[in-house]
Amino acid sequence: MVHAFVRSLALMAVLVAVSATAQAQEKLKVVASFSILADFARNIGGDRVDVAMLVGPGGDAHVYSPTPADARNVAAAKLVIVNGLGFEGWLSRLIKSAGNKATVATATKGVAPRKDKAVTHDHKHNHKHSHDHEDADPHAWQSVANAKVYAANIRDALIAADPAGAEAYRRNTEGYLAKLDALDRDVREAVAKLPAERRKVISTHDAFGYFADAYGIVFIAPQGVSTESEATARDVARIITQIKTQKIPAVFLENVSDPRLMRRIAEESGAKLGGTLFSDSLTDEKGAAPTYIDMIRYNIKALTSALAG
Amino acid sequence: MGALTFHDVTLGYDRHPAVHHLSGDVASGALLAVVGPNGAGKSTLFRGIVGMLKPLAGTISLSGANARDIAYLPQVADIDRSFPISVFDFVSMGLTRRTGLFGGIGRKERDSVERALGAVGLTGFEARTIGTLSGGQMQRMLFARLLLQDARIVVLDEPFNAIDAKTSADLLDLVRRWHAEGRTVLAALHDMDLVRATFPDALLLAREPVAWGKTAEVLTADNLAMARRMCEAFDEGAAACVVDAPSSARAA
């Protein structure tokens, strides 16, 4: 009885508080297409923005199917931040169908895109890109220098949507850019410590092109071993030979479904089995890569520990 | 005390009796023919003797022997004729009680298999697969296996059905030989002439025992008529049995 009374008191208090804050300050409703952009937006927007994301932690933005909740979020938003470069093939339709009058900001504006290598796309690509980029590699955020461009673009978009917060946004961005600079330095230092001939790995990810270009670690595609079909003896023989002849020190094959097969390949070829690399999305708070900076740090650590002598 | 004793035995299926209140002794060394119309309970009785069917009431006792020491030839053999096994190997199954399941088949055992095959006229058939045998040859092979079992009690359920006269005659010789060796032999038969000619004792069964004793006294016209009157089908509306005055005769 008393318990129920206390509960209703608490509820009333909350309601009052909420209505108070609501009257005090309307947060800017922003929708980011995926977790990495959401992270940027939160860092730059601070508590002036309310960021919702479409593709959550661990999701695959290449093949995402939007939900009705997503449509609602987009309809209610004032600003939608997208990656661009063909990353979110499904998004333009969503925005149109949400009937939205929000501004769409492309985070990669001004970024020099790489060509997407003729790499086997292991994801089941059934999205239709809007072909205005000629198969560019969309994973531009993998280079911290590009991340700085992302940050700047997002800052500008936020200022355009909410001029009153311009001061705050600029301040936040400066702080964030400093962090990014530090991150970039750390990555370069870590790579420099590796002997030059050991700066190559085999990875099933085709998402590290910008990283490779920026920091000098070569990502080589495994010949044959894919995620979908069953490996043949020929495939396994090829990849072992490839590792041996090209003297590749480590393999990151987490997409291959059978861990025992990976171990066999590693044992026989002498390569070290690397762990997981995060490329397309952050993890949730409990995971290893809850923010962008955490993600880059985690990846470089995984790479260097696998490649160190 | 005979080799086999029935203590008020009732055997049947689903509570319906196929053999009803049988009591008596089978003397050791007897050569007993069990006769009666179809559905008289002969096969059921034999299954009970061999231990395959538990009596609904009463007991069957074997003096000193174990049900596994009885050589039994069923009426319809549940044999997989397509199984890839040779006549030799099949017949040597008869040695199981002697060698055990893991014992080897040595020189001595091989010789006894050969002798058994010879006794039934199947010398030369050792390597043949059982699927290639005719009905008569099959029956001879089963008799050979029985021979090897060297059992004190032999139970044959309609052994001469559907086989030719020559084979029947040969196998009958074997039966006589067993009797001469002092084994107890029970055989369910339809051929009354055969019974009168070869079997000294007979049990006329018509679900309930009609007569049991010397063949000539059992196979009288009256007894046979009484047996024929017995109803074959199970009575679905029958009440539970109340034991009445036993109507069996004692064996001689």
Add this chain to the structure above:
Amino acid sequence: MIYDVLIGPFAEFEFMRRALAGVLTLALGGAPVGVFLMLRRMSLVGDAMAHAILPGAAVGFLLSGLNLIAMTVGGLIAGFAVAILAGLVARVTELKEDASLAAFYLFSLALGVTIVSIRGTNIDLLHVLFGNVLALDDQTLLAIAVNATVTMVVLALIYRPLVMECVDPLFLRSVSRAGAPAHIAFMALVVINLVNGFHALGTLLAVGLMVLPAGIARFWARDISSMMVIAVLSAIVSGYAGLVLSFFTKVPPGPAIILVAAFVYLVSLLLGPVSGLLRQLFPAPHLEA
């Protein structure tokens, strides 16, 4: 050239040598068991067993996560339970082996799916449980070797009662009480070989190497011991040729081996001396006596 094709891959790559060793060893145990399965008209048991082990694997998963050993042990227990219960029911009631087994494995599968979905995860448990012939580590090879040894020893022990049970079960029951234990031991062998095979080589190979060689042997031999020898030999040849095929083409090893075995089966079906089709269509002239 021949060397390059037939020996080269195995000389050069350790994973190929291991794959060959694994397949050969499994053939030694599995093929004879398969012959008996075929003779007892239980050739589809393998597939049924693959589903029957699910609840065991599911419980293993519930108790210790994606721990392969726990899941395999769980699978073994479930497999034994199903095999033994099905066998008992078939012996003691009117229901025959096939229907009995079908009922139990379906129940087992449904139970497994329920356990997995209650847990709320959609990991394809069976997929995790099943192995890959290209990925045989020391532990798995040892398990296969132990399995083959145990199988051969037990099979030798229960050979006679097993044969009798197939040919004339009534007779066996009348002379010995060993029929039921022999049958259970046999089912245990089937389960062990299958679960071990699944774990090491995956379903297709495990079941295939048990069932196809037996079928092949049927066309070449008239007695059971020759059948077992031929079954083992065809399994070995298929394994070897299949691995070579997978090495030089785009075919994964499991299907490659089974395709070779199926091809040999087809050839046997046509040309085999025992009821082969060609022999039936064009019989040799009959003998004098």
